[in-house]
Amino acid sequence: MVTQIRPPRREEMDAYYRVLPYVNGLPQWEPADAAWHGGPEPWPPQPTPATTEQIEEWAETDGRNDRFHPIAAFVDGACVGASATLSFEVTVPGGETVRTAGVTSTAVTATHRRRGHLRGMMQAMFDAALKRGEPLAMLSASEGSIYGRYGFSPATYRARWELDRHKAALLPAAPDPGALELVDAAQAKRFWPEVHAKVRARRVGELSPLPGHWDELSDDADGTRGPLRYLMHRDEHGDVDGLANFRLPWSPTADTAGTLVVDALEATCPAAYRALWTLLVDFDLTRTIVAPGRPRDEPLRWMLANPRAMRITRQSDNLWARLLDVPLALAQRAYDTAGSLVFTVDGDLMCPANNGTWLLRADGAEVTCVATDQAADLTVTVPALSSLYFGGGSAHDLAYAGHLTPHTDGAIGQLARMFRTDPEPHNSFGF
Numbered sequence: 172m173v174t175q176i177r178p179p180r181r182e183e184m185d186a187y188y189r190v191l192p193y194v195n196g197l198p199q200w201e202p203a204d205a206a207w208h209g210g211p212e213p214w215p216p217q218p219t220p221a222t223t224e225q226i227e228e229w230a231e232t233d234g235r236n237d238r239f240h241p242i243a244a245f246v247d248g249a250c251v252g253a254s255a256t257l258s259f260e261v262t263v264p265g266g267e268t269v270r271t272a273g274v275t276s277t278a279v280t281a282t283h284r285r286r287g288h289l290r291g292m293m294q295a296m297f298d299a300a301l302k303r304g305e306p307l308a309m310l311s312a313s314e315g316s317i318y319g320r321y322g323f324s325p326a327t328y329r330a331r332w333e334l335d336r337h338k339a340a341l342l343p344a345a346p347d348p349g350a351l352e353l354v355d356a357a358q359a360k361r362f363w364p365e366v367h368a369k370v371r372a373r374r375v376g377e378l379s380p381l382p383g384h385w386d387e388l389s390d391d392a393d394g395t396r397g398p399l400r401y402l403m404h405r406d407e408h409g410d411v412d413g414l415a416n417f418r419l420p421w422s423p424t425a426d427t428a429g430t431l432v433v434d435a436l437e438a439t440c441p442a443a444y445r446a447l448w449t450l451l452v453d454f455d456l457t458r459t460i461v462a463p464g465r466p467r468d469e470p471l472r473w474m475l476a477n478p479r480a481m482r483i484t485r486q487s488d489n490l491w492a493r494l495l496d497v498p499l500a501l502a503q504r505a506y507d508t509a510g511s512l513v514f515t516v517d518g519d520l521m522c523p524a525n526n527g528t529w530l531l532r533a534d535g536a537e538v539t540c541v542a543t544d545q546a547a548d549l550t551v552t553v554p555a556l557s558s559l560y561f562g563g564g565s566a567h568d569l570a571y572a573g574h575l576t577p578h579t580d581g582a583i584g585q586l587a588r589m590f591r592t593d594p595e596p597h598n599s600f601g602f
């Protein structure tokens with residue numbers, strides 16, 4: 172038996188895509204996740220198996236995309252495993268972006284699982300990402316138990332907020348100096364990129380959109396989920412400074428009727444944020460407002476006269492991160508508090524260059540992370556450091572759980588102060 176881990180050739184792309192469950196009309200996510208995004212509705216029906224024409228079209232599109240790096244596992248010439256990385260940039264504390272390898276579309280055929288094919292593909296993807304100069308990998312985990320062994324750990328989170336419209340009065344505020352407008356998908360496609368670019372520059376965890384990202388916006392109905400509606404806000408000078416995509420899904424039962432689902436809402440300033448929500452939380456003929464992919468620290472909560480009108484009905488990890496090059500990645504983000512920290516990383520078998528003792532020094536805009544022979548303040552695992560990288564994890568909790576071992580008094584506090592970020596990291600869309 173001959174096993175090969177390598178990028179698929181163009182003529183092998185058909186077999187490569189056919190390894191993926193969703194290409195065959197099968198679920199790709201664990202059951203609890205299947206109901207995640209759709210508000211009160213179940214996840215839309217799985218697509219039917221892909222046709223040869225569809226697969227040919229994907230191969231053409233992906234082949235032209237120089238950010239798409241497929242990898243495959245072959246056994247005696249047959250493709251049994253498929254995965255890929257997408258190269259993009261992610262915003263880190265301080266507002267800089269870091270080049271990232273986004274692991275996506277991963278599967279091994281049911282007959283060949285638990286034989287190390289994913290591990291082989293993951294190693295090849297890490298090695299290739301490091302060669303491209305990407306110090307970080309990220310992914311959405313289909314199951315929570317798979318990716319920790321490769322060094323991934325939760326880094327951003329998402330919450331599903333639900334508001335009772337008739338209790339959701341907003342506290343009084345200054346009148347809106349701008350104006351709201353309902354627009355079609357063409358207008359939304361035109362203005363979303365610039366609104367998101369401004370938001371992304373400030374929100375840690377936001378991703379650079381991949382080519383074609385905004386093309387998916389449409390005025391067409393998506394089954395019982397209905398069409399997306401687009402609400403746009405302009406400031407007093409007429410410049411667009413906020414957008415929201417929402418739906419009014421049809422419901423077969425009285426229980427879930429009258430729901431407004433906010434699919435996306437971004438604003439570049441508090442006035443636009445408030446104006447968009449003001450209309451959406453008091454939309455006639457609705458009863459409940461559901462916002463499924465929001466940050467946990469949603470400012471709207473603080474704008475309500477009754478904060479209990481809004482509650483988190485579901486939350487989970489969103490993107491998982493994995494530092495591939497610890498010193499490079501750490502030197503590319505900013506730190507909340509000036510200072511230094513000496514830490515040891517050990518046990519990283521897949522990216523062994525990460526193992527060692529590092530001196531991280533942050534002094535305003537000047538950040539360095541270099542190998543040192545100084546005594547370490549703490550020892551940290553790569554998954555724990557990856558969770559802390561975006562500033563969202565708790566150093567205290569990770570230490571309590573045994574992922575960080577302090578060697579000096581105050582080491583955990585210093586780590587927490589340097590790494591934290593406010594607001595919490597969040598990504599408004601995935602990949």
Ligand SMILES: CC(=O)SCCNC(=O)CCNC(=O)[C@H](O)C(C)(C)COP(=O)(O)OP(=O)(O)OC[C@H]1O[C@@H](n2cnc3c(N)ncnc32)[C@H](O)[C@@H]1OP(=O)(O)O
Pocket residue numbers: 192199200274275276277278279280283284285286287288289290291310311312313314316317320
């Ligand atoms: C980022 C994304 O694309 S998410 C989508 C992931 N895809 C899916 O969930 C589709 C269905 N699942 C699959 O196709 C496969 O089970 C995969 C791709 C998840 C894993 O592929 P495999 O080749 O079986 O993984 P591999 O044999 O390399 O496993 C490595 C380790 O992970 C463990 N593992 C793999 N899958 C799972 C799982 N679903 N649950 C728990 N442990 C798992 C293996 O037991 C093994 O453990 P070890 O390191 O202690 O020996």
